[in-house]
Amino acid sequence: MANGKRDMASLRGKSVLVTGAGKGIGRAIVEYLSGLGAEPIALSRSPEDLASLATAFGCRTIQADLADADATRAAAREALPADLLVNCAGTVELQSAMDTTVEAFDRTMAVNCRAPLIVSQEYVRPLLAEGRSGAIVNVSSISAFIGFAEHASYCASKGALDGLTRVLANEWGRHGIRVNGVHPTVTLTPMAVKAWSDPQKAGTMLGRIPLGRFVEPAEVAAAVAFLLSDEASMINGVALPVDGGFLAN
Numbered sequence: 586m587a588n589g590k591r592d593m594a595s596l597r598g599k600s601v602l603v604t605g606a607g608k609g610i611g612r613a614i615v616e617y618l619s620g621l622g623a624e625p626i627a628l629s630r631s632p633e634d635l636a637s638l639a640t641a642f643g644c645r646t647i648q649a650d651l652a653d654a655d656a657t658r659a660a661a662r663e664a665l666p667a668d669l670l671v672n673c674a675g676t677v678e679l680q681s682a683m684d685t686t687v688e689a690f691d692r693t694m695a696v697n698c699r700a701p702l703i704v705s706q707e708y709v710r711p712l713l714a715e716g717r718s719g720a721i722v723n724v725s726s727i728s729a730f731i732g733f734a735e736h737a738s739y740c741a742s743k744g745a746l747d748g749l750t751r752v753l754a755n756e757w758g759r760h761g762i763r764v765n766g767v768h769p770t771v772t773l774t775p776m777a778v779k780a781w782s783d784p785q786k787a788g789t790m791l792g793r794i795p796l797g798r799f800v801e802p803a804e805v806a807a808a809v810a811f812l813l814s815d816e817a818s819m820i821n822g823v824a825l826p827v828d829g830g831f832l833a834n
């Protein structure tokens with residue numbers, strides 16, 4: 586903000602590693618950041634999604650399954666260097682608490698919490714060595730705060746991700762690297778269709794959102810871009826709901 590401008594100009598020309606870039610919110614983040622003149626590096630799983638991202642936004646792409654710890658680390662190393670990082674990839678498997686399987690729980694924790702740790706470690710390593718500043722945004726969820734039925738693994742993973750965000754904000758904030766979370770309510774991406782396409786469930790959820798609608802992926806992307814930018818230069822370790830007032834209700 587040295588030039589006094591308040592248009593997220595600090596993002597222009599910055600390379601931003603975005604996980605889960607193939608669909609939904611991650612794809613919207615790539616589009617939003619590209620529109621601000623940043624240079625996203627797209628990490629995702631489906632080769633078709635990555636090919637279409639490269640065509641649409643001219644971005645570098647890296648394919649990996651973030652449920653695999655070694656593949657995650659290798660992909661993060663391949664992606665670097667990056668000025669900024671967004672951990673957006675996430676997964677959900679709907680099961681009642683009693684029916685939650687060890688496999689689903691472990692897979693969800695691996696993608697939603699362990700992968701952000703591994704990618705963040707690799708992103709930060711060269712920054713610490715070179716004394717450079719940076720910023721990370723972890724895409725969490727209002728599910729970190731609310732115990733939605735049939736979301737035991739998911740809610741646990743997002744609560745764990747928030748704990749990770751705070752630790753990284755503490756340890757790495759001392760080196761000029763800010764780490765924050767954004768917490769969207771429902772946005773009707775391929776993931777959310779699984780849980781919220783039933784009109785009855787969607788209606789109940791909408792009734793709890795004072796603004797009366799679900800969030801658009803681009804509105805989540807705007808919050809992410811703000812937290813990455815120098816305009817958020819003193820914001821570190823926060824959980825930012827993008828929820829139309831759901832949590833205030």
Ligand SMILES: NC(=O)c1ccc[n+]([C@@H]2O[C@H](COP(=O)([O-])OP(=O)(O)OC[C@H]3O[C@@H](n4cnc5c(N)ncnc54)[C@H](OP(=O)(O)O)[C@@H]3O)[C@@H](O)[C@H]2O)c1
Pocket residue numbers: 604605606607608609610611628629630631634649650651652673674675676696724725726727768769770771772773774775776777
């Ligand atoms: N949608 C919502 O209502 C909502 C609300 C709050 C928070 N969120 C969070 O927002 C983030 C994005 O969600 P979304 O709704 O955009 O989901 P989405 O539409 O399902 O997209 C998720 C993206 O992450 C990728 N991904 C998932 N598992 C992966 C893995 N194991 N390895 C590599 N990439 C993987 C997917 O790739 P493939 O399709 O190729 O697997 C896809 O590109 C998630 O962290 C989610 O928890 C979503």
